[in-house]
Amino acid sequence: MRVIVTGASGMIGSALCDALLVRGEEVVGLTRDPARARATNPTVSWHAWNPTDERPPQAALAGVDAVVNLIGETTNQRLTPAAKQRILDSRLRSTKNLVDGLATASTPPRVMVSQSAVGYYGERGEAIIDESAPPGSGFLAELPAAWEETARGAERLDLRLAILRTGIVLDPEGGMIKQLLLPFRLGVGGPLAGGDWYMPWIHRDDEVGLIGWALGEQRAAGVLNACAPHPVTNREFSTALGRVLRRPAITPAPKIAIAALRGGELAEAVTESHRAVPRRALDLGYSFRFPVLEPALRDLFSRRQ
Ligand SMILES: NC(=O)c1ccc[n+]([C@@H]2O[C@H](COP(=O)([O-])OP(=O)(O)OC[C@H]3O[C@@H](n4cnc5c(N)ncnc54)[C@H](OP(=O)(O)O)[C@@H]3O)[C@@H](O)[C@H]2O)c1
Incomplete structure (x- = not known):
């Protein structure tokens, strides 16, 4: 199978490319900087693409069977009007250009897996949320909603579209865990913003596993x-991380500390409670390698050392 991956140089994308290559797939990576991408993963077939301005090159699209759409500028930054515009453009314009390009391919793909985020649901407190829950409000809820709507444009190509509303991907080399490591290693880790909010985490192997499964599951x-079937509160997460790292997890950090680093809007959004569960993936038979948090963290940190 020939699979195009956008965002292939990123944290999730690079792990996905490795897994697809191990499965024997032909992997085409689209990137703004092929030289940099090739240096990190020479076995992917890289093509240059400026995603906000143009359709992907025809050479990349030829003979494509499947597409995984992971592109997107990080939301973990001060959400100024200019940053919001870049964050939106990197998802909406790139996805529209991708879909328009696929429409011109000699043989359009049979399946597209497009990324989204559980931020879609907005603040939900302790309520358990599955895929039937309505959208929330605020920038980090409206962003995935608009991204999903743009990806739905691919349905006109008569392909199967799976949209993954992804939780916090646990990978010690990037994302949230990398940011938490320093305070925990210094012995000043602990619950954030009161610790009562739910975190819909997922081990990177299950994120990659779900994408690979969705490509093949009709x-x-x-x-x-x-996200894993057992979301935890931020306090439970901090306790588990402290146990795995053998460091105390008792120093609370108020929301204002995140606001000082990244601004109030991001601080509000990242501490929103999403007690999301993967109801549909479980019903369809996906088997999580890491359904429970502490073994997931132990696995990630044992591999890292
Ligand atoms: N990590 C998580 O916990 C998580 C959770 C839910 C959803 N997501 C979403 O899943 C996607 C992949 O996540 P990730 O953690 O792998 O992200 P990442 O490591 O930041 O990689 C994102 C990729 O998008 C491209 N990109 C970044 N900024 C861009 C811009 N301004 N314009 C065009 N392309 C840009 C980059 O590709 P090139 O530099 O090669 O062009 C990069 O490789 C993102 O959209 C993210 O929001 C992630």
């Missing part, structure tokens, strides 16, 4: 939550 269409 019933995987529409929206699927991509």
Whole structure:
């Protein structure tokens, strides 16, 4: 199978490319900087693409069987009007250009897996949320909603579209864990913003596993939550991380500390409670390698050392 991956140089994308290559797939990576991408993964077939301005090159699209759409500028930054515009453009314009390009391919792909985020649901307190829950409000809820709507444009190509509303991907080399490591290693880690909010985490192997599974599972269409079946509160997460790192997890950090670093809007959004569960993936038979948090963290940190 020939699979195009956008965002292939990123944290999730690079792990996905490795897994697809191990499976024997032909992997085409689209990137703004092929030289940099090739240096990190020479076995992917890289093509240059300026995603906000143009359609992907025809050479990349030729003979494509499947597409995984992971592109997007990080939301973990001060959400100024200019940053919001870049964050939106990197998802909406790139996805529109991708879909328009696929429409011109000699043989359009049979399946597309497009990324989204559980931020879609907004603040939900202790309520358990599956894929039927309505959208929330605020920038980090409206962003995935608009991204999903743009990806739905691919349905006109008569392909199967699976949208993964992804939780916090646990990978010690990037994302949230990398940011938490320093305070925990210094012995000043602990619950954030009171610690009562729910975190829909997912081990990177299950994130990659779900994408690979969705590519092949004919019933995987529409929206699927991509998070472990057992979300935890931030306090439970901090305690588990402290145990795994053998460091205390008792120093609370107020929301204002995140606001000082990244601004109040991001601080509000990242501490929103999403008790999301992967109801549809479980119903369709996906088997999580890491359904429970502490073994997931132990696995990630044992591999890192
Ligand atoms: N990590 C998580 O916990 C998580 C959770 C839910 C959803 N997501 C979403 O999943 C996607 C992949 O996540 P990730 O953690 O792998 O992200 P990442 O490591 O930041 O990689 C994102 C990729 O998008 C491209 N990109 C970044 N900024 C861009 C811009 N301004 N314009 C065009 N392209 C840009 C980059 O590709 P090139 O530099 O090669 O062009 C990069 O490789 C993102 O959209 C993210 O929001 C992630």
